[in-house]
Amino acid sequence: MIELFHVWKQYQKPHWALSDVSLEIRTGEFCFITGPSGSGKTTLLKIIFRELIPTEGQILVDGVNILKIPDHKIYRLRRTMGIVFQDFRLLFHQSVFHNVAVPLQVVGLSPKEIRRRVFNALRQVNLHHKMWDFPQRLSYGEQQRVAIARAIVNNPSILLADEPTGNLDPELAFEIMSIFKEINQQGATVIIGSHDRELIRHFGDKIFFLQKGKIIGKEEKQ
Amino acid sequence: MIFRQLWYLVKAAGSNLWTFRGRNLVSVLIIGFSFLVIGIFLALSNNLTYLGQQLSNNLAISFFLDKNLKAPELEQIKSQILASELVDRVTFVSSEDALSRFRANFPELREILDNLKSNPFPPSYEVKLKDKILSLSAIVYFMEKIKGLKGVVDVQFNQDWVEKMDSLSRIVQAVGFFLGGILILASFFIISNVVRLNVFARKNEIEILRLVGATNTFIRIPFLLEGFVLGLLGSLVSLFILFILVKVFPIYIGSSLGAARELFTLRPLTTEQGLWLVAGGVVTGTLGSVTSVSRFLRI
Numbered sequence: 001m002i003e004l005f006h007v008w009k010q011y012q013k014p015h016w017a018l019s020d021v022s023l024e025i026r027t028g029e030f031c032f033i034t035g036p037s038g039s040g041k042t043t044l045l046k047i048i049f050r051e052l053i054p055t056e057g058q059i060l061v062d063g064v065n066i067l068k069i070p071d072h073k074i075y076r077l078r079r080t081m082g083i084v085f086q087d088f089r090l091l092f093h094q095s096v097f098h099n100v101a102v103p104l105q106v107v108g109l110s111p112k113e114i115r116r117r118v119f120n121a122l123r124q125v126n127l128h129h130k131m132w133d134f135p136q137r138l139s140y141g142e143q144q145r146v147a148i149a150r151a152i153v154n155n156p157s158i159l160l161a162d163e164p165t166g167n168l169d170p171e172l173a174f175e176i177m178s179i180f181k182e183i184n185q186q187g188a189t190v191i192i193g194s195h196d197r198e199l200i201r202h203f204g205d206k207i208f209f210l211q212k213g214k215i216i217g218k219e220e221k222q
Numbered sequence: 223m224i225f226r227q228l229w230y231l232v233k234a235a236g237s238n239l240w241t242f243r244g245r246n247l248v249s250v251l252i253i254g255f256s257f258l259v260i261g262i263f264l265a266l267s268n269n270l271t272y273l274g275q276q277l278s279n280n281l282a283i284s285f286f287l288d289k290n291l292k293a294p295e296l297e298q299i300k301s302q303i304l305a306s307e308l309v310d311r312v313t314f315v316s317s318e319d320a321l322s323r324f325r326a327n328f329p330e331l332r333e334i335l336d337n338l339k340s341n342p343f344p345p346s347y348e349v350k351l352k353d354k355i356l357s358l359s360a361i362v363y364f365m366e367k368i369k370g371l372k373g374v375v376d377v378q379f380n381q382d383w384v385e386k387m388d389s390l391s392r393i394v395q396a397v398g399f400f401l402g403g404i405l406i407l408a409s410f411f412i413i414s415n416v417v418r419l420n421v422f423a424r425k426n427e428i429e430i431l432r433l434v435g436a437t438n439t440f441i442r443i444p445f446l447l448e449g450f451v452l453g454l455l456g457s458l459v460s461l462f463i464l465f466i467l468v469k470v471f472p473i474y475i476g477s478s479l480g481a482a483r484e485l486f487t488l489r490p491l492t493t494e495q496g497l498w499l500v501a502g503g504v505v506t507g508t509l510g511s512v513t514s515v516s517r518f519l520r521i
Contacts, residue, residue, distance in 0.1 A: 083434075106436040
């Protein structure tokens, strides 16, 4: 369960990136955060995995106040999460395989297990045939799929994705969403920042509407 | 699992060293150059120390004695001289020895000696001081003590010259410490900045590792190993270039220095100095790397 209580975030005075955001996402939900560009979707996601610290407010993840976790222990929270960044954040001097393997290497899995899981993750995003290519040789959409494979490779209990289908054609976008749905059906909570109305309508169980940093609406499928 | 992770980190460090080989080569060269400057200074300083030792090795004091002293009295004075820790050896020069030495050294003055009815030279003890002793006050104290003994009539020692040597040695040491200190500080800043630039260029990688759940130690270790290797290679490069300079310097530049050649000769580093230089490179590389990474671990 992810709970946000009166979260405010300010980068620069006098504008607020987030204003008094409170929300609750239950374990196993497939949730969208939507809104126009600059509405605060990315900021909200970054606050959930504590890349950003809110100016005010509290965040509980499975009952733990993540703002109270010391910096050197934050890795424990992040190992339970899979994150697809808007800018992908790939290691361009490493192969696709190594990029996807990073979350597994940091937890010390055996090379055999790493190979198996990386191959499966890449097959899920239909990129297993480019395992030994380097990211700069891939198209924008392919790079995005590498980022998705890295996010799902460690079977996270929470999957956060910031515009994960932004550069994909509709067919592939649906495929990727299906992968997220599959992970969600295995028990993971999925939170996606997106403004793709078609996908949101098709996949979203719970939708939060953001505008100018404020939650202006919420929809929940029964 | 820990060994597996360690092995992974060692491989990651090796891979990073190779992947960023151009940048790392520049780091190695800069570290090498910084330590080369220190090494050259040490080599020059070694030479000055060596020259000082050579000069002090040649220091001798002559105690002139009464001509009428008997053997037991001479023995007593000799034992008093030998009792001093400063003394390496004592040679007795009789009046006859002194006369023949004078004749040999100044043959043109032979006639003057022939006109004299008696031998004008007193017997003496020539005292050779031990190596590595340049404490002037100790020498002066020793001379005064022996001069006060019965039967010792005079003492010959170029105190003025020794005083000059003493103060030159102190100045060289002071300048050495000052310059050495500045150079070491400057090198440390240069090296840590080079390593910092290296780390800065890979700040994205550190961020990604943090965001996928790597511990700070996991992120630090490859950088630490890379810093260690860069520092080690840099200091070895400096030792290698210094070795070549020591060999080549006298051939190409030494001859053009003329009289100053003796002063500006590069004398090889001792094993201990070489090891300190390598240790310095390793410590600077490692510390520079670790402190630079730390600033990116707050994500």
